[in-house]
Amino acid sequence: MPFSALGLTKHILQGVQAMGYGDPTPIQLRAIPPALEGRDLIASAQTGTGKTAAFALPTLQKLGSHGRLRCLVLEPTRELAMQVETAMRDFSRFTDLKVGCVYGGVGYGNQRAALKEGLDILVATPGRLEDHLQQGTVRLNDIEVLILDEVDRMLDVGFLPPMRRIIAKVPKNRQTLFFSATLPPEIAELANFALRDPVRIEIGAARSVASIVKHGVYMVDPSRKFDLLLALITAVDYQSVIIFSRTKHGADKIAKRLRANNHAVAVLHANRSQNQRIEALSGFKSGKYEVMVATDIAARGIDIAGVSHVINYDIPQHPEDYVHRIGRTGRANMSGDAFTLVAPDEAKKLSAIERFIGQKIDRLTLEGFQVPPNGENAAPKPPKPEVRMDGRKFFRRGRSPRR
Numbered sequence: 001m002p003f004s005a006l007g008l009t010k011h012i013l014q015g016v017q018a019m020g021y022g023d024p025t026p027i028q029l030r031a032i033p034p035a036l037e038g039r040d041l042i043a044s045a046q047t048g049t050g051k052t053a054a055f056a057l058p059t060l061q062k063l064g065s066h067g068r069l070r071c072l073v074l075e076p077t078r079e080l081a082m083q084v085e086t087a088m089r090d091f092s093r094f095t096d097l098k099v100g101c102v103y104g105g106v107g108y109g110n111q112r113a114a115l116k117e118g119l120d121i122l123v124a125t126p127g128r129l130e131d132h133l134q135q136g137t138v139r140l141n142d143i144e145v146l147i148l149d150e151v152d153r154m155l156d157v158g159f160l161p162p163m164r165r166i167i168a169k170v171p172k173n174r175q176t177l178f179f180s181a182t183l184p185p186e187i188a189e190l191a192n193f194a195l196r197d198p199v200r201i202e203i204g205a206a207r208s209v210a211s212i213v214k215h216g217v218y219m220v221d222p223s224r225k226f227d228l229l230l231a232l233i234t235a236v237d238y239q240s241v242i243i244f245s246r247t248k249h250g251a252d253k254i255a256k257r258l259r260a261n262n263h264a265v266a267v268l269h270a271n272r273s274q275n276q277r278i279e280a281l282s283g284f285k286s287g288k289y290e291v292m293v294a295t296d297i298a299a300r301g302i303d304i305a306g307v308s309h310v311i312n313y314d315i316p317q318h319p320e321d322y323v324h325r326i327g328r329t330g331r332a333n334m335s336g337d338a339f340t341l342v343a344p345d346e347a348k349k350l351s352a353i354e355r356f357i358g359q360k361i362d363r364l365t366l367e368g369f370q371v372p373p374n375g376e377n378a379a380p381k382p383p384k385p386e387v388r389m390d391g392r393k394f395f396r397r398g399r400s401p402r403r
Helices: 010-018 026-036 051-063 078-091 109-117 126-135 151-156 159-169 184-194 222-235 248-260 274-286 319-326 344-359
Strands: 041-045 071-074 099-102 122-124 145-149 175-180 199-203 215-217 241-244 265-268 289-294 309-312 336-342 362-364 385-387 393-395
Touching: 010 051, 010 078, 026 041, 026 051, 026 199, 041 051, 051 071, 051 078, 051 122, 051 145, 051 175, 071 078, 071 126, 078 099, 078 122, 078 274, 099 109, 109 126, 122 126, 122 151, 126 159, 145 151, 151 159, 151 175, 151 184, 159 184, 175 184, 222 248, 222 265, 222 309, 248 289, 248 344, 265 274, 274 362, 309 319, 319 336, 319 344, 336 344
Parallel strands: 041 175, 041 199, 071 122, 071 145, 099 122, 145 175, 215 336, 215 362, 241 289, 241 309, 265 289, 309 336
Antiparallel strands: 385 393
16 A cells, blocks of 8 residues: 555655655554544554654644644654654655754753744653753643654653653643554553553564564674674675664774774764764764664664664663664665674573564574584683692692692
8 A cells, every 4th residue: 555545645745755765664554544533542563664654644744734833752862853853854845844853962052942933843852851841942732742752762761750741731632642662561551641542553573573684693702702793794795784882881992993993983872972973873874984883872763774784792781672773774674684792691681582572593603703502612711729638729630739
């Protein structure tokens, strides 16, 4: 079924065509019609399946033309807020609707000016939105559509209290759309508070990896992780690759070593300034940087078509983060590959991920990097000293005691 069969108006369809969209994805097919009818939604689908268009297109059609601030979109990170703002601007390019964005980490001046000028749609992170509410620079009295995107992520980072406060300031007579990649039990409590008789939509298994992503695991000695990373980057035919590190320091260290090996690298983590983040994302999108090294701040904050590979340099701390990291490739119906480098002592974390996604992840090997089946490092462990009756230490395997 084409987009034209979903009941979208001419101007919205022009925006869809200008974005280069083909046929609707399953989440768009299922979500757009009830959203156009004004129904509340609680929808989940694998990351990278087109959730932004699923809520943006019916909302833009409902608003019609420029007027008051009538739509609020809440996002968990500034990167995701910026990307959703850009997408909504692109979809609405053949209308006179105005879209703005407020998020932390930058000054208030430009945001205040945009709010004063007048917006139809505001994309915001909860913390910065509450600041503007307290300062009186924004009012939510006329909101007709409230959209909570990546709801599970907002719960993870502690946004439940501010979300409740914000929802309480929005008119009760509104349409509310919940979109998420996973639906943990905590979402039900918030849904009961915010939604009215919602249509429930679930595309695929909420905990599964998109079928067009091929993913596998390399068991590796911790001391050889970076060597394996270099070997993988050399061996695969990639367009662009995102490498995930568990820590900010680790991301900087990986990037430094990759640059020393003549790779063009961008870095994205919480310690980077807003200008540095914007430059990293734009440079990665344009091809200036072939590799991006990031922490989990980017797992749900990057929506870039054409990322051919994801490499988990560090195994994720939480199983659900695996789904979101892997979902950075295989977007917009394009195939992708994802690899995870796992040290033998991380086997329990790997098992937890496999239980979460309900499948065994393929074990892969690269010549020269095999780990013995028992998970031991190839190098022998140093002998443990034993203590004789007289208190002197000696070593097994015929070694002489220290003198």
